[in-house]
Amino acid sequence: MSSLYQQWIIPSYALPLLEHEVHVWRASLEASELVIQNLECVLTKDEATKATRFRFEKDRKHWIVARAILRILLSRYVHTDPSQLRFGSNAYGKPFLAFPSLSPPLYFNLSHSGGLVLYAFSYTRQVGIDVEYKLADIDYDSLAKVSFSPNEQSLLHSLPGDIKRDAFFHCWTRKEAYIKAMGKGLSIPTNQFDVTLIPGEPAALLQSREDPREITRWSLQELAPGTGYTGALAVEGTGWSLSCWKWDN
Secondary structure, eight states: OOGGGOOOBOOSSOOOOOTTEEEEEEEESOOOHHHHHHHHTTSOHHHHHHHTTOSSHHHHHHHHHHHHHHHHHHHHHHTSOGGGOEEEEOTTOOEEEEESOOSSOEEEEEEEETTEEEEEEEESSOEEEEEEEOOSSSOHHHHHHHHSOHHHHHHHHHSOHHHHHHHHHHHHHHHHHHHHHHTOGGGSOGGGEEEOOSTTSOOOEEEESSOTTHHHHEEEEEEOOSTTEEEEEEEESSSOEEEEEEOOO
16 A cells, blocks of 8 residues: 555544554644543553652653553553553563453554654554654764664665655654564564565565564555655554544544
8 A cells, every 4th residue: 555545544433443454643742731631540550650760750640641542542442441461571662462361363553753652553463663853953875874774875875865864764654664574672683574664665684684584574565644754564464454533532
């Protein structure tokens, strides 16, 4: 599915999530005080305490909004009160739904940057998602040296300046989405696999020097979450369909 045809729709009904589907949600992290107060009600005591530890008020509010929306969306899929959901994490810190325990499991992932948060949900397929606000005043080549593979660095360096920023963020989000889908955190060296990055080129995992079979195990999808943002989705397997939804505060 091309990102050119992604439509982010506010649903007017409860959404079934079929086994061959992946749902991606987009939400704004900006909310009124009344909305934030209502969202706080679905957080656990530990989550509410964690929210108080943020140094900056903006970060505190954004965390509350992102966490509460995650609970509400999960509750719609699993038909459980959002405040009753319980989370666990694997050995690398990737969260999973511990209660209710489902078979097949409901996989999910989220990412936020700037004023946006993206969520991905799927039954039976591991998912990873990333969104980045495209900053203009950064040294793309220097960052690529520590985050990209030699092949990606070389290709990025060869591009003209007017498309280098888009290429950098395509590469960055695709690599992040793949790492998050794998669920192994920083134990996966970012220089050991290659993704596509040229604007207009379909998102794909091109090579894995750790395990060449990975390129047939995962699908990558470019996301267009909004002006000034780049997003990417990594999904286990092929033959899935994508629906993009918009949260209405």
